[in-house]
Amino acid sequence: MTQQRHILLLGGTAEARELLETLINVTEHDITYSLAGVLGSKAEEVLRSRMGIDSAHFQFRMGGFGGPEGLKKYMLDHGIDLLIDATHPYATSISRNAIEASREASIPLARFVRHEWTETTDDSWTVVDTLSDAAAALPSDVTVFLSVGRQSIAPFASRKDCKFVIRSIAEAEEHMFHSATFIQGMPGRSMEEEMALFEQYGVDLLVTKNSGSGKASHKIMAARELHIPVIMVKRPEMPDGPEFCEIAPILDWIEAAPAAS
Incomplete structure (x- = not known):
């Protein structure tokens, strides 16, 4: 296993919660789970009780960052090593902020997104x-x-x-x-x-x-x-970068990703 990392996970989706639970259960990385704040002040309590999270490696954060500059400052101030964007596929503002902030801070970024629907012969x-x-x-x-x-x-x-x-x-x-x-x-x-x-x-x-x-x-x-x-x-197009729809490949990416420079 690679060295212990501090991962900032931008959440708010079922996929983000699944990834969070997996990271806590099967790795020793420190995880900061961030929500935009629309769920209210009891979001952390609900999240911990629903998922049974009781880990010293888990921190919860709620609220915006103040654009890409604010996100960059937060990551540098808090020693973030990896950034994972697991927000909604149409939450383009935070996703684009994440891309810019990760580039400016030289912190590796991956997106974790749900599978798209595909049209079948029975659809119109x-x-x-x-x-x-x-x-x-x-x-x-x-x-x-x-x-x-x-x-x-x-x-x-x-x-x-x-x-x-x-x-x-x-x-x-x-x-x-x-x-x-x-x-x-x-x-x-x-x-x-x-x-x-x-x-x-x-x-x-x-x-x-x-x-x-x-x-x-x-x-x-x-x-x-x-x-x-x-x-x-259609989903909005995003700049090229590591993108995953399954847990195992993004865990592999986390273990292989270079440390923030």
């Missing part, structure tokens, strides 16, 4: 580059299930010729839409639950980002089963 997808492209691609007079996150719904508000069913974890701004039903909640726990929801609201079309894997997959399977077409917003 229209793949677009942006949210605005997705809004433009909507046909008229349809009921759209919009599952893109609260902060991404604005481009669809101009489509007054469509009805929307909008689900988001946090409260959304309802006033901007001409005709919309808002559902505050998490993704369905099964394909059947999502199918029932689509049928309840008479959904004709699903719009979503390619977040990939996890519970959000149930809506993709439900659309497939009900023959509902999908407008899929």
Whole structure:
């Protein structure tokens, strides 16, 4: 095993929690797990109790860094040896900040991301580059299930010729839409639950980002089963760099990565 490292893990996803638990259980590295702060002050307590974390090698941090310069300063001040970005695939601001900060601080960076969804022969997808492209691609007079996150719904508000069913974890701004039903909640726990929801609201079309894997997959399977077409917003392109979707390869990268210079 290589020398003990101090790893800064940018989290907030199920994949990040899985990696955190693995690192604590199978390595002796020091881990600082960082969240953006949207989960509130009890996030550390919930995380520790849910995962059974009781380790002297684990530290918890919540809140922003203040852009790439702030992240660079934090890493240098705290002796960070490796940086792992396990944030949401569409959290581009923090990911780009991580790239810049790691380069400026000469600290190795890897991304840990969930697998993308892939279209099957039973699906009917229209793949677009942006949210605005997705809004433009909507046909008229349809009921759209919009599952893109609260902060991404604005481009669809101009489509007054469509009805929307909008689900988001946090409260959304309802006033901007001409005709919309808002559902505050998490993704369905099964394909059947999502199918029932689509049928309840008479959904004709699903719009979503390619977040990939996890519970959000149930809506993709439900659309497939009900023959509902999908407008899929592609993941934003990121600069080349080490990127992993499985635990074993990123553990290998951690052991092989050069120490921060």
